[in-house]
Amino acid sequence: MNVVHVARDVVREAFASKLMLLLFVAIAAGLLLLTFSLDLDVVDGALAGSRLFGQAADLSIVPVDVFLRPAFQALAWVTFYAGLLFGIVATADVAPRMLQAGRVEHLLALPVRRFELVVGIYVGVLCLCALATAVSTGGVSLILFVKAKTFTVAPIAGAAMALLGFGAIYAVMLAVGSLVRSAAVSAGAGLFLYALGVIVASKATIVNWTTSKVVRALLELVLTPVPNLRALADVGAGVAAGEAVALSAVLPVVGGAVAFAGFAVVVACAIVQSKDY
Amino acid sequence: MPDASPEPRDAALVARGLKKRFGATLAVDGIDVVVPKGARFGLIGPNGAGKTTFIKLLLGICKKDEGSVVVLGGDPDDTAVRRRIGYLPERLAIPPSFSALAFLDGVARIKGIPSSRRRAEIRDTLALVGLEEVAWGRATGGYSKGMRQRTGLAAALLGQPDLLVLDEPTDGIDPLGRRQIREVILQAGRRGATIFLNSHLLAETERVCDHVAVLHKGRVVKAGALVSLRRTDAFRVVFARRLKDGPDDDDGAAARQRAVDAGFVPQPGDDGDDMWSTSFIGTDAVALSAALQAALGRGLVVVEVSPALVDLETILEQSMGADAAAASTAKEQAA
Secondary structure, X not given: OHHHHHHHHHHHHHHOOHHHHHHHHHHHHHHHHHHHHEEEEEEOOEEEEXXXXXXXXXXXXXXXXXXXXXXXXXXXXXXXXXXXXXXXHHHOOHHHHHOOOOOHXXXXXXXXXXXXXXXXXXXXXXXXXXXXXHHHHHHHHHHHHHHHOOXXXXXXXXXXXXXXXXXXXXXXXXXXXXXXXXXXXXXXHHHHHHHHHHHHHHHHHHHOOOOOHHHHHHHHHHHOXXXXXXXXXXXXXXXXXXXXXXXXXXXXXXXXXXXXXHHHHHHHHHHHHHOOO | OOOOOXXXXXXXXXXXXXXXXXXXXXXXXXXXXXXXXXXXXXXXXXXXXXXXXXXXXXXXXXXOOEEEEEEOOEOOOOHHHHOOEEEXXXXXOOOOOOEHHHHHHHHHHHOOOOHHHHHHHHHHHHHHOOOOHHHOOOEHHHOXXXXXXXXXXXXHHOOOXXXXXXXXXXOOOOHHHHHHHHHHHHHHHHOOOEEEEEOOOHHHHHHHOOEEEEEEOOEEEEEEEHHHHHEEEEEEEEEEOOOOOOOOOOOOHHHHHHHHHHOOEEOHHHOOOOEEEEEEEOOOHHHHHHHHHHHHHXXXXXXXXXXXXXXXXXXXXXXXXXHHHHHHHHHHHHO
C-alpha cells in the first residue's frame, strides 16, 4: 500500500511541474490540430475522399480501416521514439528530487520500507507515462472514430510497447538517480540507453566491425542485455496497424525488456537499501 | 557515558555502543544513551559533534557500524515502530508545489491515519502549530522558513506519535513563534509522548527538557537529569540589605560583614536594589541550617534559599573542557 502512497505523491508533484503541464498542453494541441485539419468522407465503411490541412488526398476508394493502418503505424512510431525522448527528459529529476537531502530522511522515518520508496517512484513515473500515452493515442483513436466511424484500440495497444521500452529505460535512470541523486546524470543514462537500445538491433553488424575476439566478446557482453528498442517499436507499430504479430517473435523482445527493467529496479532497491542518508 | 537508570524496558530509546564512521572520520564513537519513556530529552553539543548523525542512526536513516538501537521497544527499521515516531529533520525539503494540506495528506496516508479522521486531524494539527489558515492551501514554495518549519512540525505531530524526534524545530522561527512551538512540544510531552530534542538554542533546551546529554566529538561526555546536572555543591542565599533592627538608610555593608561572619560568600554580580546574594559552599543541609541560624542570630533577614544552579551553557563548556583535558591526558599517557 505504501508503494501506492509514494506513487501518488510522485504523480501529484509531477502534475504541478511545468514540464508535465507542457506535455499535456502539447498533446491537447496536437489532438485539436488533428481534429480541425483532418476531413474524411466515409461511405459504407470505405474512404470516398480525404483532406488534410484542406488539401485533397489523391486516393482511390479503400476500406477506411485499411487506409488508417499507416496512420496508426506512424502514430505508434512517433509515440515510441518521441515519447521516450520526452519521457527521459521530463522524468529525469523525479528520483533525485524524491531522494534529495531533507526529503528522503523524512520519508525514511515514516513507515515506508526503502524498497517501497523505490518501487513507488518507479510505479508513479510509469503511471504518468501511461497516462500521457493513453491520452495521446486514445485521443487520436477517438478523433478517427468521430471522423471515420471506425474505432480500434490497436493504437493504444501498440503504444503499450512504448511504455514497456520506457519502463526499461526509466529503471536504469532510477538506479543511476538513486546512486548519484543528479537529474542530469539520470537523463544522461537514459539517453545513452535509448541510443544503445536503438542501435542494438544491428548488434551483428556492430560486433563484426572489429576482428578482435576480445572486443567482440566484450561488445556481445555489453549489448546482449540491452533491450532492443527498435524491435519493440516495430512490434508496437505492427500491433497498432492491426497486423498479425507472431508471439514467438514478440515474447523474447518483450520478455527481455521486462527482465532488464526488473533487474535494474532491483539494483536501484539495493542501492537505496545500502545507502546512508 | 552510560545512563544506568531507568531499566531499558522502561525506556523509549536505548542506544548501546553506537558507532558510525564516514571514511576516516568517526562521526559517532560508541554512544550509550537511555531515554526514559515520557522524558523530554535534549541533545546538545557544538557543531560537528555528531548530533544529527546520532539521530539518523536512531531512526535507521543511517546504518550503524557497531552497537545496538532499540526504539519504543523495537527495531527502528520496523514500520510498526516507525508509525509511532514523529520526526522533523534539520532541513526538511517539502515539495515546493505542494500545499501544506497536500503534503500532510501524503504523510497521514503513509502513517495509516484512517480517512474518516485524516482531514480533521490535518487541520487541527496545522492550527496547533500556528500556521495561518489562509496559507494552508497555498504552495509551500512561497512559504517563509518559519512557515515551512511549522508545516514540518505538523507532519511530525500527525498521528499523535509516542516519540517525537525534533532536529532544530525552531530554526527560522521568530521569538514569539518559538514560544508557541515550545508550548506545542510541551503539550505533546504532557500527553505522554517522549520528546527527543536537538537544538543549538540552549535556553530552549533548558526550558523544554528534563534530561540532557552533551555530545562532543561523537561521544556522550555528560548525561542525566537536567536538575542534577545543573546542581552545584553550593546553595544560593539572598539577604535583605537592611538588618532586622537596623536603620532604613543602611548601605548593607554591616549586613554583608555579618553574613561573611556566619559563613556565607558574597556574590556581588547577582545583587538587587534591596537585597544581595551570597553562596553557601557545601551540600550538607544541616550545616546550611546552622549557618542560617547564625545569620538570623546576627539580625540578618533571609529573602531566599535555593540550590545554586548552573545554566546549560556552563554545563556544555565544562563538559567540553573536561573532555579536552581527558583527551590530552590520554594523549600524554600514550606518548
